[in-house]
Amino acid sequence: MHAASLPAVVPAPSSIEAGSGAPFRLSETTSLAGDADATAALAAIVLARTGLSLGAAEGAADVELRVTPGGAPESYRIDVAEASVVVTGAHAAGLFYGVQTLGQLIARDGAGWSLPAVSIDDAPRFAYRGLMLDVARHFHPVEAVKGCIDRAASLKMNALHLHLTDDQAWRIQLDSRPELVERASAASVGGDPGGFYTKDDYRDIVRYAASRHMIVVPEIDMPGHTHAVGLAYPELAEEPVVGDHILETLAEYGGDAPVAGVPYDGMAVGFSSLKIHEEATYDFVADVFGELTAMTPGPYLHFGGDESLSTSAADFDEFVTRVSAIIADLGKTPVAWHEAGAAKDIADTTIGQYWGFVRPQGDSGEKARAFVDNGGGLILSPADAIYLDMKYPSGPALGLTWADGPTSVERAYSWEPSDVVPGVDEAAILGIEAALWTETVCTAADIDTMAFPRIAAAAEAGWSPATGDSELRTWASFRERVGALGPLWTAMGIGFHPSDEIPWAAE
Template sequence: MKVCGIAFCLLIAGPAGNAADLNLMPWPSAAIVQDGFLTVDHALRIEVTGGDDRVRRAVARFLKNLSTETGVPYDRRFDGTPDGATLSIRCTGVGRRVQAVDEDESYHLSVSGTGVELTAANPLGILHGLETLLQLVEPGPHGWRIPYVRIDDAPRFAWRGMMIDVSRHFMPLQAIERNVDGMAEVKLNVLHLHLSDDEGFRVESRRCPKLTGAASGGLFYTQSQIRELIAYARNRGIRVVPEFDVPGHAVSWIVAYPRLASGTAPARLVQSQHDDLRPPLNPTQDSTYKLLETAFGEMAKLFPDAYFHIGGDEVDGKYWDHDPEIQRWMRSHGIKDNHALQTYFTRRVEKIVHKDGKIMEGWDEILDSDLPKQSLIQSWRGADSLASAAQSGYKTILSAGYYLDLMHSASYHYAVDPLAGKSAALSPAEKANILGGEAAQWTEYVTPENLDNRIWPRMGAIAERLWSAEGVTDVDSMYRRLSVLSRSLAWRGLEHETGSRMMLGRIEGDDLPAPLLETLAMAVEPVKEYDREQTQVYDVTAPLNRLVDSVPPESDYSRSINALAARAAHDASVRLELRRQFSQWRDNDARLEPYLAASHLRLGLAPLSQDLSKLGVLGLAALDAIEAGKPISVDSRNEQLALVQATAAHHAELLLAVTPSVRVLIEAEPGTQ
């Protein structure tokens, strides 16, 4: 490829070559990296042509964020200063009044010695391009600079979303908005709000005031706040899709309207796992549909997006089985089982939603051959249901593998692709039915204090999977760029780092020296999958203020230590560093132990601290064996591995994430022939 006036360039479709140094996330479709940098002084000049109000607001945000991250007042102009570099923005269209799933989000970005050019056919492309440009800014020897680069970028999937459950633990508007800022940085475009469940109904309803009164527990968004959030998200290229879960997960509806219950109605909202009376709505009563028609009609006017999520998941059919009136009705209407009854319900609800001008969306339990084809299926039960929905002609999105609340690593989520598995065998037309994916943050164990900690920065890995080319899979590159993204998110006001530090400070109190708890905290992670539910009774009133609530889902420190251990057998400098770390683990427990019983926030941590000390001792012994080169017996190795395995047990709903490092070293010890 020839580029006039440029000595060197590299065309790339993934993080490779010189491009690997760029701190971009998600990775663009294609980029040409060239020699040279554009210096950006405080007199940055911006020219905007076309677009709509979102473009002007995006430019103002760009300057504000640039000023915050660099410490240079790019968002101010000073009299008498010469014009600096020019950022020329050209948008050839205005986009739709209500953002749609099929809008053009592509953009072209060019940085050269003459300035920056950003062009797009839609304001959404301009918004995305400005996020990329901000990520390109870096410090240089003579000030802030941007590398010469040409980027042509567009998303792989049209639907790139994140669901936040605000029913189980209510999230204030400012918490949602700051997460919208994070979503915008990584080019996500759908905020799915789970607005009703057994624990509460979270939107002001003027037409059904009992939903606001009896069903909310006093925690809800006013309609004015919802409009503010929708406008806030729209200005950042993000659609807001509401979910009101029916007929299951509907205790909040039933507390407000007890006569709509299948069987006995609970007297109050669900508060814990012990509240096992959770009947679904009665699908055989016309009054059920009259209420939904009223409430959904009001909500459809409030939320302008084309999609309206009706839930439909985890309906407990035992309530229908044990209700004589429902059973008589089913027999008289020829409905043979509970799946057929739910399908009947879903079809009636779809007509209500369709009458309001919306496209019905639901979890994959609603999938049935009788479902109208315009419905959207959200797959949470696995890739098989995703492929089945697409093959049956339904538009669908993937959430299985993107559940953030299960505490998996960023690399785990990064490996999940909507078009992998059975979906890979679909025809091109069937693959086109897979619109993308959506991460899910359920909040049984999440409050506004640790919400950001649970989402970021891992969400960046999912965002990249949904935006970038299928071949962008380098995990090491992903983690390097994710670390940079994490710092950038903090500059924008995300609290994943500061919130965690403050929560740890609460546990330390005034008596515990900070390094002692920090040594343990860096080495642990929350238990995975649904293990926490097996060790603690979920209760919405219980404080979430212990170490398990404070530490990130994934320990960067542990990942680094485990990676070092894999190199230790052949690298003396690595062994030296591991010795320092293992010595700290070994000695930390003796210093930490006297403080653990002094605060209820530290109870249960003693076994973890003791196990970390044991790992330090075992790790040092393994390093000694490797360096001595003396063979050990199979029995001795097995005994050591058994001791390591014992430290893998979880305590205080935490597990030691550094255990693999010592296991690797023991396995690397020279053995007898």
């Protein structure tokens, strides 16, 4: 079956075949049966999209949703015929993703609604498919974070990376270090209000994410991006180093130069550092990550390691070596931005997160590859493709342009993960992660605008077959398929940017 005649699904499935029979028609009498969580999720999508309230059946039903063990992790199958719909998942996560796909298949059918006759077999290409939300530059409350979880999970993403700390603020309450939120949580970029998550808030986010089959990856950025730590513990922080790079940023974006002991609400980076040779620094690190370990059931703890421009190379290496070991000794897998790959003795389980360009510049590719050579793996977040905070070519004033921006939807889509870092086999790529930094992103509406539709391009890079392995994995196909989701996104309350690159469906 030619791709143009297939139902629109994003991310593109491994296998999809249109059936020859009539569609399955939805009505108020349509019944659901099977897994309770899956039936509730499908009923919510159907209600939002169509206004129909579907009920659960005790026995046989029109729509069967069930877990059938034995398939690949997160895999599912959908069979839609005129008389019945069956969705099976190898595990609960696969069934959940099958439900998300089924929701995308709902189409207007005259005065009613239907699902096209179709068979889909699907499983992810990469195990890790993430969204990073920066809550340090601008604080986003729990409900906004839950909205991000819902939206990312609907596109089969399974990790939420929370950038919890930066020069501007510290956003997570810790019993061992209460001064962090007491003294360092009130600021945001531009003087906007701050805030923080209590431990109960964080646990709530973790639980909510788990209900959508997502893990939470907390990031405590260090040794740079730590001006806020100095507000609470001045004895742990070096004096800010205001070099030419800082002055250039101030000239472009405004704001005051950083001053020790004074909250920082500008956009410059690279001026701060923890004190590398103080044992009290590593006591602090152990306290912070020890407490996060107890609250984070997922396997990963992210310690940042980027843009440490005021830390010498030797000191940076020493810090990365010690901190990665502390996290590994806690039984967690350390994650760090790709600059940390330069450290010779980094813990061998450490995962690198590459944020360079699709075509690596300077030594960024070598630093990223070092994680693999050391025994770890890579998460790919190429900034010039899937940094969701970059401006659109035409659209709102939100966003920045430093990552060779503006970034079109086409550019967000048109890259191949296996081609980014030379010398790295696909088996060493854990997955991909779209990143949303929030220097200009202040509200949940701003998040929607900047993320959608480009987050769907990132989701397809993480889930779908490789470019060239499926006739659906082309820009021409994607723009049509994502355009067909406009009515569903609107029904789900997602305020996407109506990019003129996309032929948006009316209903």
